[in-house]
Amino acid sequence: MDAFLLGASELLSPTTLLWMLLGSMAGIIAAAIPGFTVTMAIVLTLPLTFAMEPLQGIAVMLAVYVGGYTGGLISAALLGIPGTPSSVATTFDAFPMARGGQPGRALSIGVWASFFGTVISTAVLIVAAPPLAIFAVRLGPWEYFSLIVFALTIVASLVGNALQRGLIAAMIGLAISTVGTDPILGRPRFDFGLDVLAAGLPFLVVLIGIFAISQLASEVEDADAIKRGERLATGEIEFHTWAVMREVLMRPVNLIRSSLVGVAVGALPGAGGSIANLVAYDQAKRASKTPERFGTGIADGVVASEAGNSATAGGGLIPLIALGIPGSAVDAILMASLMVHGISVGPRLIMDNADLVYGMFLAMAISSLMMLVVCIFSMRMFLRIAEVPKWVVVPIVLVCCVVGSFALNNRVTDLYLLGFVGLAGYALKALDYPLAPLVLGVILGPIAETNLRRALMTDSDWTLFLTRPTSLVFLIAAALSITWAVRAHLRARKAAATRKESPQ
Amino acid sequence: MSDRPDHPNGEGPGEVARLLSYVVLLAISAGLFVEAANIPTSRFEKLGAGAFPMLVHGILMALLVSAIVGSLRALPSGAWGRFAASITAWARARRLVFAVFICLALYLAAMPVIGYPIATLVFLAVLQITFAPKTRTAIAIALVLAVVFSFGLNWLFAEIFNVFLPRGR
Numbered sequence: 324m325d326a327f328l329l330g331a332s333e334l335l336s337p338t339t340l341l342w343m344l345l346g347s348m349a350g351i352i353a354a355a356i357p358g359f360t361v362t363m364a365i366v367l368t369l370p371l372t373f374a375m376e377p378l379q380g381i382a383v384m385l386a387v388y389v390g391g392y393t394g395g396l397i398s399a400a401l402l403g404i405p406g407t408p409s410s411v412a413t414t415f416d417a418f419p420m421a422r423g424g425q426p427g428r429a430l431s432i433g434v435w436a437s438f439f440g441t442v443i444s445t446a447v448l449i450v451a452a453p454p455l456a457i458f459a460v461r462l463g464p465w466e467y468f469s470l471i472v473f474a475l476t477i478v479a480s481l482v483g484n485a486l487q488r489g490l491i492a493a494m495i496g497l498a499i500s501t502v503g504t505d506p507i508l509g510r511p512r513f514d515f516g517l518d519v520l521a522a523g524l525p526f527l528v529v530l531i532g533i534f535a536i537s538q539l540a541s542e543v544e545d546a547d548a549i550k551r552g553e554r555l556a557t558g559e560i561e562f563h564t565w566a567v568m569r570e571v572l573m574r575p576v577n578l579i580r581s582s583l584v585g586v587a588v589g590a591l592p593g594a595g596g597s598i599a600n601l602v603a604y605d606q607a608k609r610a611s612k613t614p615e616r617f618g619t620g621i622a623d624g625v626v627a628s629e630a631g632n633s634a635t636a637g638g639g640l641i642p643l644i645a646l647g648i649p650g651s652a653v654d655a656i657l658m659a660s661l662m663v664h665g666i667s668v669g670p671r672l673i674m675d676n677a678d679l680v681y682g683m684f685l686a687m688a689i690s691s692l693m694m695l696v697v698c699i700f701s702m703r704m705f706l707r708i709a710e711v712p713k714w715v716v717v718p719i720v721l722v723c724c725v726v727g728s729f730a731l732n733n734r735v736t737d738l739y740l741l742g743f744v745g746l747a748g749y750a751l752k753a754l755d756y757p758l759a760p761l762v763l764g765v766i767l768g769p770i771a772e773t774n775l776r777r778a779l780m781t782d783s784d785w786t787l788f789l790t791r792p793t794s795l796v797f798l799i800a801a802a803l804s805i806t807w808a809v810r811a812h813l814r815a816r817k818a819a820a821t822r823k824e825s826p827q
Numbered sequence: 828m829s830d831r832p833d834h835p836n837g838e839g840p841g842e843v844a845r846l847l848s849y850v851v852l853l854a855i856s857a858g859l860f861v862e863a864a865n866i867p868t869s870r871f872e873k874l875g876a877g878a879f880p881m882l883v884h885g886i887l888m889a890l891l892v893s894a895i896v897g898s899l900r901a902l903p904s905g906a907w908g909r910f911a912a913s914i915t916a917w918a919r920a921r922r923l924v925f926a927v928f929i930c931l932a933l934y935l936a937a938m939p940v941i942g943y944p945i946a947t948l949v950f951l952a953v954l955q956i957t958f959a960p961k962t963r964t965a966i967a968i969a970l971v972l973a974v975v976f977s978f979g980l981n982w983l984f985a986e987i988f989n990v991f992l993p994r995g996r
Contacts, residue, residue: 718958725938
């Protein structure tokens with residue numbers, strides 16, 4: 324109790340709260356700009372926290388972290404471009420909703436879902452940190468590979484009517500992830516002597532190119548509308564704060580399930596928000612009585628994705644606090660920040676620095692509240708983005724994408740890659756290939772390859788994938804997932820064929 | 828080439844374009860499969876650096892072959908005949924998209940030579956003025972925004988974030 328009060332007193336000081344408020348705003352703004360990620364925002368914050376007390380510094384970074392997970396929603400809903408990888412699934416429903424004349428409602432649902440997702444994940448973090456972390460760390464390469472196989476089967480339900488092209492896109496994503504040095508022995512692959520390919524294709528550059536550049540190019544397809552000064556979204560720019568809060572709370576099962584998916588995925592090292600939003604969306608779609616309405620701009624889709632990605636913030640802290648294992652790049656930076664202050668992160672963290680750990684729990688809760696307040700008061704301003712004509716937004720966001728891609732590694736070759744991937748993304752989009760499975764393939768490829776090879780290096784017996792219980796459970800889940808998707812696909816095709824025949 | 832209602836010739840030409848994309852992807856995938864097979868294996872592990880890419884390209888090729896067969900069966904008669912006219916109309920309707928990609932390519936190629944601020948100023952000015960309604964206000968706004976997002980953003984990154992955007996040779 325003393326440790327909790329000590330942490331709380333340090334955290335609730337006006338200076339810390341002010342810094343956290345600034346951090347929350349910075350996180351929201353940074354993530355709202357396509358090409359700038361939560362990771363980049365945290366990296367830029369890190370040097371500013373060196374001069375602060377450890378808890379103050381980590382609280383500011385957590386505020387950026389929580390704000391960043393919500394900021395990605397803004398460009399996802401208004402521009403159809405995920406501001407961060409963690410808001411890919413948000414574009415599926417928030418963007419059609421905004422385009423359908425309800426940009427305010429789309430943002431408001433996302434903000435509330437993010438808030439509740441963070442609160443639920445903080446509660447789980449406090450209660451379940453040690454047992455969950457121990458489970459995550461017991462997974463061997465066999466279980467990880469099987470988990471990734473299961474995650475890849477999600478593709479089947481993300482592809483709408485184009486199951487075959489969706490699977491092809493996922494395999495293209497996996498193929499993209501194999502370019503560059505191999506993850507186990509560092510042997511160069513598929514670089515053809517070109518500098519631009521030698522370091523591999525950075526995931527964020529691929530993401531920006533595939534989603535942002537192709538979406539921006541699509542925005543200017545109608546030349547006449549551009550010349551007339553058409554806006555990105557038209558319709559009601561009202562936030563409806565409390566009505567939407569009730570609307571989100573009326574979906575308790577979706578909200579809690581998506582948050583728990585976010586926590587669980589966040590707790591697995593190497594996964595994180597970029598996968599959680601897609602898994603949560605997939606689960607919500609499967610559980611829905613009207614899965615065909617997903618992707619048309621329904622509230623359930625936005626709630627699932629935003630609650631899922633925001634909940635990974637709490638989930639990622641579970642292995643970090645309990646075992647000193649960062650769950651994602653952002654958690655690794657948080658860990659580095661603690662180490663800069665001379666605090667060793669590991670199982671003894673809770674015992675040696677209880678005030679700091681309780682302070683972190685409290686900082687998560689305060690950060691989510693701050694994010695909510697900042698969003699409610701400033702969202703009207705963000706919504707003005709929707710009123711800016713396309714001829715202004717498209718070129719400027721293109722420049723932001725270019726700057727974001729360059730600032731990631733300070734490499735000019737990444738810019739050439741961005742242009743090429745953007746063109747390829749537009750071509751695939753024009754040919755009706757679903758793009759989300761491709762991105763999922765790029766994310767999961769290196770994890771799948773590393774664990775497959777590591778498993779067989781440890782023991783060359785292939786049957787271990789089937790005889791280790793947890794691995795088998797993941798593989799059975801993958802088989803069930805594919806069966807379900809194929810059945811739903813065949814049923815949809817049959818229904819379409821019946822509709823076609825009926826008029827005759 | 829999506830089969831959208833605004834498309835002049837309905838389903839056929841779109842399916843032809845997709846069929847061509849399957850063939851191109853199959854050729855690339857087959858080439859990379861052969862390349863992966865030539866990567867030497869290591870005595871330290873059962874699978875070499877080429878095993879996973881071979882697995883991926885093997886599955887991708889199987890999917891593409893099945894897509895090609897399905898596409899050939901679904902292709903309506905006369906689709907090839909309409910394809911050339913249809914693709915010309917499609918490209919003409921999307922002339923601004925091509926303008927965006929050409930400007931982007933020139934911008935990215937010029938940036939390492941003339942530096943971020945000047946390349947961005949020219950890129951933004953040209954693209955915004957091309958798209959904007961031809962009024963004095965719109966052109967003035969376009970020019971101001973071009974300066975802010977070229978020299979302004981360059982200053983912000985250099986002074987605040989210590990990230991130096993390309994300065995040119």
